[in-house]
Amino acid sequence: MKQWFETLDDDIWFPSDEAGVQEVGFIRRVLRLRRGHQVLDAPCGAGRIAVHLAKAGCCVTGVDRNKRFIDSAGAQFQRERLTGTFAVNDLRQIDFSAAFHGVFSWFASFGYFSDSENADLLQRYARALRRGGRLLIDQPNREHILRNFERVQVEGRVIMRGRWDQKAQRLIVRRVIDGTQDPRNTSSMRLYTPRQMQALYEQAGLVLEDRYGSEEGDRYTRSSPHMISVGRKP
Numbered sequence: 543m544k545q546w547f548e549t550l551d552d553d554i555w556f557p558s559d560e561a562g563v564q565e566v567g568f569i570r571r572v573l574r575l576r577r578g579h580q581v582l583d584a585p586c587g588a589g590r591i592a593v594h595l596a597k598a599g600c601c602v603t604g605v606d607r608n609k610r611f612i613d614s615a616g617a618q619f620q621r622e623r624l625t626g627t628f629a630v631n632d633l634r635q636i637d638f639s640a641a642f643h644g645v646f647s648w649f650a651s652f653g654y655f656s657d658s659e660n661a662d663l664l665q666r667y668a669r670a671l672r673r674g675g676r677l678l679i680d681q682p683n684r685e686h687i688l689r690n691f692e693r694v695q696v697e698g699r700v701i702m703r704g705r706w707d708q709k710a711q712r713l714i715v716r717r718v719i720d721g722t723q724d725p726r727n728t729s730s731m732r733l734y735t736p737r738q739m740q741a742l743y744e745q746a747g748l749v750l751e752d753r754y755g756s757e758e759g760d761r762y763t764r765s766s767p768h769m770i771s772v773g774r775k776p
């Protein structure tokens with residue numbers, strides 16, 4: 543059976559490629575990426591971030607479970623004569639070893655699996671890093687969401703009805719799209735506190751170095767919209 547993210551149209555998933563320019567500037571800076579560096583973008587979606595990284599001279603590997611996205615990223619790279627490798631795979635099965643200078647999970651893509659699978663994925667990201675390499679994970683900031691909880695949010699064609707499951711520490715969102723409620727369009731995202739995320743990094747052998755609150759590079763505070771964690775493999 544399809545999962546919730548596979549039933550959504552592409553235009554509901556992604557901001558424009560242009561928005562990626564600013565996001566990539568931040569990602570390159572905090573991961574300290576330079577020309578020729580190997581980078582893992584997982585999940586990469588249709589490559590809207592990867593394309594700008596490749597233009598900046600990085601060698602990108604992108605992984606996503608959605609074949610349509612991977613095909614589209616590959617086609618764009620071919621058209622623009624960029625170098626990159628794209629593979630259809632489930633994040634829970636990625637298996638790289640000491641291959642990358644930087645690894646990142648961007649645009650609220652971490653936390654959708656079970657708690658043990660989330661922790662295991664972070665270990666896989668860590669294994670994929672070379673020594674001295676850095677991992678970035680971008681999550682919505684739990685504190686911000688809970689303090690400003692909006693039960694109903696409307697974004698274009700989508701009405702989202704959210705609730706917080708205190709016991710599981712998860713944000714459950716039901717989506718009504720173009721007036722239709724499909725039970726498959728319900729997501730459950732584990733939101734981590736800064737301390738819990740730091741523990742996940744440390745269990746994976748990484749040193750948490752920085753925490754940012756937005757893609758503009760603001761310091762993380764309790765009222766930041768994002769919690770962007772950056773850790774280094776010693």
Ligand SMILES: C[S@@+](CC[C@H](N)C(=O)[O-])C[C@H]1O[C@@H](n2cnc3c(N)ncnc32)[C@H](O)[C@@H]1O
Pocket residue numbers: 547555556584585586587588590591605606607608611631632633634647648649650651
């Ligand atoms: C919110 S999008 C973000 C994509 C990209 N990071 C960006 O900034 O545009 C989340 C992506 O996760 C992918 N995805 C969801 N579950 C996955 C899984 N189990 N394994 C691999 N990719 C997955 C979806 O196909 C989608 O492209």
